[in-house]
């Protein structure tokens with residue numbers, strides 16, 4: 487419902503009942519949300535009305551071009567999916583040698599980005615901690631992603647110079663930094679956004695893991711154009727309910743083979759005449775990527791496959 491004194495705004499962050507809205511004139515306004523509206527998220531375009539000079543109320547949320555969603559743990563009673571951010575066009579998956587990463591989670595993030603048609607970028611941060619040998623090992627482990635066309639950047643928050651390519655990659659886009667807690671998302675954001683004050687936190691000495699320092703996703707404007715969203719780290723990232731044929735489109739190198747399997751509803755698990763499995767045998771698709779895809783199919787409830 488559009489009202490005459492409504493103004494346009496951009497949600498920079500959402501916390502509790504309050505959204506931080508940037509007005510069309512660049513002011514930051516604390517806004518409540520009118521009842522019966524969906525919960526606003528970082529990156530939402532909204533219409534709002536002032537209630538006093540620094541406060542207002544959101545009256546409508548404009549249609550979202552994309553949403554990055556993290557489904558809630560199915561083992562808990564809370565089954566509501568959690569929208570992390572809206573209107574993003576690039577997903578920057580940050581990984582590090584410490585805390586270490588596993589390919590399954592990386593592939594789940596990449597698939598999630600593909601499924602919302604956001605461009606994935608892989609950033610291996612804390613490159614300063616790698617000796618030449620471990621760097622070479624990591625390059626080899628990650629080579630498959632370069633081969634299938636994903637930008638793969640090695641960065642270090644200790645060296646501004648190492649961020650030149652990332653800086654270029656972010657220009658003009660609305661990107662979100664995602665990944666495990668403690669990999670250095672906020673540290674990278676702080677260098678890219680020298681005007682901002684962004685909290686970072688050390689790893690736990692006991693577990694070697696991050697301490698979940700960032701608690702809400704926050705959108706910042708990049709000095710050279712574009713937006714960067716710093717998001718809270720996760721322990722794990724799972725995909726929501728996706729049907730197998732759709733899930734396969736989250737693995738971009740499968741594309742030339744999809745539609746060439748013997749069975750039109752092939753799930754590329756162990757069906758005979760599967761073109762994707764043939765491509766793995768022929769060395770055109772990495773075995774590990776197929777296995778990660780298959781693990782994902784297995785982890786989603788059977789009811790979601792039709």
Ligand SMILES: Nc1nc2c(ncn2[C@@H]2O[C@H](COP(=O)(O)OP(=O)(O)OP(=O)(O)O)[C@@H](O)[C@H]2O)c(=O)[nH]1
Pocket residue numbers: 611612613614615641642643644665666667668669670671672673674685686687688689696697698699700701717718719720
């Ligand atoms: N050596 C080194 N340490 C880094 C680098 N980037 C971040 N760190 C350190 O790693 C720790 C975690 O950094 P954060 O930027 O808070 O990590 P985060 O990914 O934002 O973590 P959450 O907000 O919990 O998700 C801090 O102690 C940083 O100083 C890097 O490139 N090299």
Ligand SMILES: [Mg+2]
Pocket residue numbers: 671672673685686699700716717718719
């Ligand atoms: Mg952080």
Ligand SMILES: [Zn+2]
Pocket residue numbers: 747752753754755757759760761762763
């Ligand atoms: Zn198949």
